[in-house]
Amino acid sequence: MSTAFVPEDYFRQYSVPEIFGEGETCEVDLGCGDGGFLLAMAAHYPERRFLGVERLLGRIRKVCSESARRGLNNVRGLRVESRYFLEWLIAPGSISRLHYLFPDPWPKEKHHKNRLVQDSFIPVLHRALAPGGEVLFKTDHEDYFIWVCEKMEASPLFTRCDWVDEFYPKTDFQQQWEAMGKAIYAARFIRNNVI
Numbered sequence: 001m002s003t004a005f006v007p008e009d010y011f012r013q014y015s016v017p018e019i020f021g022e023g024e025t026c027e028v029d030l031g032c033g034d035g036g037f038l039l040a041m042a043a044h045y046p047e048r049r050f051l052g053v054e055r056l057l058g059r060i061r062k063v064c065s066e067s068a069r070r071g072l073n074n075v076r077g078l079r080v081e082s083r084y085f086l087e088w089l090i091a092p093g094s095i096s097r098l099h100y101l102f103p104d105p106w107p108k109e110k111h112h113k114n115r116l117v118q119d120s121f122i123p124v125l126h127r128a129l130a131p132g133g134e135v136l137f138k139t140d141h142e143d144y145f146i147w148v149c150e151k152m153e154a155s156p157l158f159t160r161c162d163w164v165d166e167f168y169p170k171t172d173f174q175q176q177w178e179a180m181g182k183a184i185y186a187a188r189f190i191r192n193n194v195i
């Protein structure tokens, strides 16, 4: 069983049933790395569907081989760039929860343009999420945390709310940063229905 999702055509949009074969929505782990979080979530919630998106081939191969080895048929791995995926590849309204965990913070000011979350990105995110969908964001980088929160809170498209009270495993990077004594910042944003 292969859990890789390899689009035949990168110039059209895919619905969740085309990716998983059933269900209208899925959860996405954006920049899933080696997939420790994704696989733990998929094992804990077998009734939900989890799509890992990652640009590094070696990492997405690891996610796919490990999910197949564990028999997790609710996982798919997709090698693609995050914004391209959200803007062009996934059909609107497909994502129930987007996990954005320990993304690259691009700390130098001259590299801020490379940060995924920009003003122009927020409508892209809103479009990809299903009604009532949400974004769960964690980082060890205080400056990027403030950057994301300011942009999301300034937008009428999202409302910030309390963190979830449920099983939510630590990612591989969270474990690394906590072992080094770093603080962890977390925020949750619900998609607003706007006309």
Ligand SMILES: C[S@@+](CC[C@H](N)C(=O)[O-])C[C@H]1O[C@@H](n2cnc3c(N)ncnc32)[C@H](O)[C@@H]1O
Residues within 6 Å of the ligand: 030, 031, 032, 033, 034, 053, 054, 055, 056, 059, 080, 081, 082, 083, 101, 102, 103, 104, 171, 172, 173, 174
């Ligand atoms: C710091 S790691 C965090 C991995 C995982 N979320 C965790 O917390 O353990 C960031 C991951 O995002 C991936 N990544 C960075 N920019 C990306 C992009 N534009 N599109 C897809 N993946 C990206 C990196 O290759 C890397 O695996």
